[in-house]
Amino acid sequence: MANRLVFATNNQHKTSEVRELLKPNYEVLNLTDIGCEYDIPETGETFAENAALKSAYVVENYHIDCFADDSGLEVEALNNEPGIYSARYSGKRGDAENLHFLLQKMGGMTNRRARFKTVISLIKDGQNYFFEGVIEGTLRTEPTGEKGFGYDPIFEPNGYNITFAEMEMGEKNQISHRALAMQKLITFLQQSV
Structure with a gap:
């Protein structure tokens, strides 16, 4: 019988992805x-x-x-803001508002280094385990690309000359902070069946 595990999200797409990766050992x-x-x-x-x-x-x-994740963008020149406030940085929960607010705050700053970070907390058999994924990059001064969400249109991962919002979803899902943390979680779960 499969072990039951809750992913603390309402996002069906994220759930389906993880469900696929963990079957047949886990019912997600x-x-x-x-x-x-x-x-x-x-x-x-x-x-x-x-x-x-x-x-x-x-x-x-x-x-x-259960496992749950929290993610955000950390900008070096802003002392790692917006960080945990990434989804409501402008005071509102809106991708366009937050992105515009961040670009305004960065103004003429030349240090554009930033990273996306995800941390997953897994509570299994009464123990809490943590898995972290980080991807380093730089921030553009203007948004480009239609795919993705949040700060994706201005985040260019190191080693690429396109933003997350210009990448195909499959490519982003192989290198993103969430994908890296999730891969660590999945490896751990597959080994502990």
Whole structure:
């Protein structure tokens, strides 16, 4: 019988991807599948703390092992802002507003180094494990590309001359911060069956 595991997300696309990678050993459910409609507050001060808050909430209230992720953009010249506030950097939850706000804040700055970071918290059999993925890059001064979301139109990963928003989804999914963290999680789960 497959082990049950909750991915603390409502995103069906992300759930399907992980479900495919972990079958037949794991049955992956998401928040919708377990009937969780509560918007779990992210009150931590780090990606790891926020991810752990989400996975702990599910384990405590639904008694099923769970993993959750938290991600964001860290800009070197802005002391790693927006960081955990990436999704609401401008004060609103809107990709266009946040991107515009960040570009305004960076103004004439020449240091454009940035990184995307994801931290996954997995609570399995009462133990909390963490998996991190980071991709380094630089920020463009103007958005380019139609694919992706968030800050993807201005983030150019090191070694590429296109932004995340110009990449095919398959290519981005092989190198992204989330993909790197998820690969570590999947390897760990496959080895601990």
